Amino acid sequence: MKIKRYVAPSMPEAMRLIRNELGSQAVILNSKPLRMGGILGLFAKKQVEVVAGVDVTPAFQKKEAMKAEVTPSPMTEAVTSDELGIMKQLDELKRKREAEEAERSKSSRATPALQHLLQSLREHEVAASVLQHLENDLAETNPSEVYQKANEWIQQKIAPYVEERRLFPKKYIMLVGPTGVGKTTTLAKIASKYVIEHQKKIAFITTDTYRIGAVEQLRTYAYILNVPVEVCYNRDDFKEAIRKFQDYDYVFIDTAGRNFKEEKYIDQLKEIVHYENEVEKVLVLALTARYRDMVRVYKQFQTIGVDSIILTKSEETDILGAALNFTFHHQQPLAYITNGQNVPDDIFAPSASYIAKTLLGEERDA
Ligand SMILES: Nc1nc2c(ncn2[C@@H]2O[C@H](COP(=O)(O)OP(=O)(O)O)[C@@H](O)[C@H]2O)c(=O)[nH]1
Numbered sequence: 001m002k003i004k005r006y007v008a009p010s011m012p013e014a015m016r017l018i019r020n021e022l023g024s025q026a027v028i029l030n031s032k033p034l035r036m037g038g039i040l041g042l043f044a045k046k047q048v049e050v051v052a053g054v055d056v057t058p059a060f061q062k063k064e065a066m067k068a069e070v071t072p073s074p075m076t077e078a079v080t081s082d083e084l085g086i087m088k089q090l091d092e093l094k095r096k097r098e099a100e101e102a103e104r105s106k107s108s109r110a111t112p113a114l115q116h117l118l119q120s121l122r123e124h125e126v127a128a129s130v131l132q133h134l135e136n137d138l139a140e141t142n143p144s145e146v147y148q149k150a151n152e153w154i155q156q157k158i159a160p161y162v163e164e165r166r167l168f169p170k171k172y173i174m175l176v177g178p179t180g181v182g183k184t185t186t187l188a189k190i191a192s193k194y195v196i197e198h199q200k201k202i203a204f205i206t207t208d209t210y211r212i213g214a215v216e217q218l219r220t221y222a223y224i225l226n227v228p229v230e231v232c233y234n235r236d237d238f239k240e241a242i243r244k245f246q247d248y249d250y251v252f253i254d255t256a257g258r259n260f261k262e263e264k265y266i267d268q269l270k271e272i273v274h275y276e277n278e279v280e281k282v283l284v285l286a287l288t289a290r291y292r293d294m295v296r297v298y299k300q301f302q303t304i305g306v307d308s309i310i311l312t313k314s315e316e317t318d319i320l321g322a323a324l325n326f327t328f329h330h331q332q333p334l335a336y337i338t339n340g341q342n343v344p345d346d347i348f349a350p351s352a353s354y355i356a357k358t359l360l361g362e363e364r365d366a
């Protein structure tokens with residue numbers, strides 16, 4: 001990584017310098033205010049010092065390195081003792097799982113038809129507590145009606161959280177979540193709906209000043225939609241942007257992902273966004289992640305409060321248990337599901353029947 005220190009009169013100017021020299025892939029490693037010159041600290045000129053870096057490994061070298069990692073050498077054609085060990089462990093795991101499965105069905109009052117249905121929901125990563133609830137409620141159900149009853153049960157549990165909401169209830173809509181889940185893309189999709197379908201006057205704010213290219217990405221969408229965008233580096237910038245957008249119907253706020261394990265990111269969000277304002281905090285999670293990991297992220301973001309959820313990348317996976325878990329179990333409204341990279345088309349507000357049908361698949365003969 002090439003790392004360089006920049007000193008400039010303001011953050012936007014430092015960003016411009018960095019973008020020109022290091023390109024849009026550069027990341028900000030550190031920034032702090034500086035006072036230069038003056039006497040005894042008086043009349044000192046305010047400056048900012050920014051340390052930025054860019055990965056300079058040429059793309060082809062990275063590809064080669066990746067290839068080297070995955071291409072087996074001719075020597076490993078035969079099964080090595082390491083591989084044998086792994087195969088044994090996998091066998092062991094499979095046996096354990098089957099034993100657990102058998103134990104579960106022995107202790108369960110569920111009919112084979114219900115057990116089959118529970119198993120397919122388990123494969124969707126529907127939470128154990130939700131399955132237990134369903135099993136209790138459907139234990140007495142006639143096997144020929146299990147599918148229909150489960151479908152109704154799921155729809156009924158989800159309905160209060162997916163009622164087709166035409167618009168978000170608050171003026172400020174802030175998307176938060178891990179890097180790469182699709183926050184900026186989703187924000188652009190929703191914003192286009194608000195502009196084109198609902199003829200709303202909207203503006204963008206971005207606090208994602210970590211990756212230089214992120215600001216450009218949002219600016220491009222703003223340009224296409226012909227709406228203003230403000231880049232906020234600190235709380236004062238944010239207050240100023242809010243003042244500027246007083247007369248707007250909706251303000252969409254994009255945030256940096258960073259590593260969700262970094263508490264600093266959440267602290268930074270708290271610092272920048274002042275909550276006296278009506279901010280709808282929308283947690284964006286990718287369905288391609290394991291539900292267990294989604295819950296970990298969800299818990300972390302609960303410290304700023306989560307008002308609703310958006311699930312992205314549904315077209316990349318068949319697993320949709322998170323939609324039932326977050327609504328019924330965590331009682332979170334599910335605002336949208338996204339299903340592709342196309343802005344603005346690949347997004348929809350899911351209905352309860354859509355989720356139930358996707359989770360249960362086609363009805364089979366009992
Ligand atoms: N397959 C798929 N990709 C998506 C979807 N939404 C966003 N992406 C892609 O995910 C990548 C990261 O998106 P971005 O909006 O920059 O994520 P952010 O870091 O959370 O802001 C981009 O390549 C997007 O095109 C989706 O619904 N499906």
Ligand SMILES: [Mg+2]
Pocket residue numbers: 183184185208214254255256257
């Ligand atoms: Mg982004």
